[in-house]
Amino acid sequence: MIGLSCKDSSRLMSLEQDQPLTLGQRIALRLHLVICTACARVKTQLAFMRRAARDYPGPDNDDPPHRH
């Protein structure tokens, strides 16, 4: 499993959301993520989507105006 493509990596990152990866899969994925910004982005996006789905259906109303 050394030398993953982005396609392989996307499959492993989806699988990782559902079950622990094997050691070989984890190592291969980590090596790929170090050199691939596209897949590193997808990884954080999958984590965000999980949080968003748990929050669904979201706020009752529109958020109050932001003040900074």
Next chain:
Amino acid sequence: MAMAQDSPGALDAKDFDRHRPQLMKYAMLQLRNPAHAEDAVQETLVAAIRGAASFAGGSSVRTWLIGILKHKIIDAIRKSSREQSLDQFETSTEDMDGLFRPDGHYEEKPAHWGNPEEALSRRRFFEVMELCMASLPKATAQAFAMREVMGLETREICANLNITTSNCWVLLYRARMKLRECLEKNWIKAGGR
């Protein structure tokens, strides 16, 4: 229609009924069948009226109702999955393969999303998410909703959908890749509107 006991602070049918449109939307998103969604919502409201005394407050009424509705939705998915089998195209990874070039790189490089957490306080973001979920094939959307919205384990999801583990895996993979693409196009690149 039966009403809740008239105890102090008790909720009655009216308190529940005003949530009906939102519950319907929630059920439709996952069941894709108006009659089944209507039944699930009706059963939820009946259960809520019977159990009104057990509503502990704390969470909002809506959250409590959705908690009941989730169980009714899972029952409905289980029932309809026994009656009809999965569409063949949903079990193939062909449509996701199209996201990649032959050498395995993305056809279109995923964008940088910045700090998407801010979206979680916006009603509009969740509307976009609903549209994106509605654009998924039925079993794909149901698998995603059970996994990520309801937090079930994959094993339970495969059993509810009456499909193999590997088919279940394909559905979740498709849901994530397609939702990612859809949110990027319709929320991130649309400037969060």
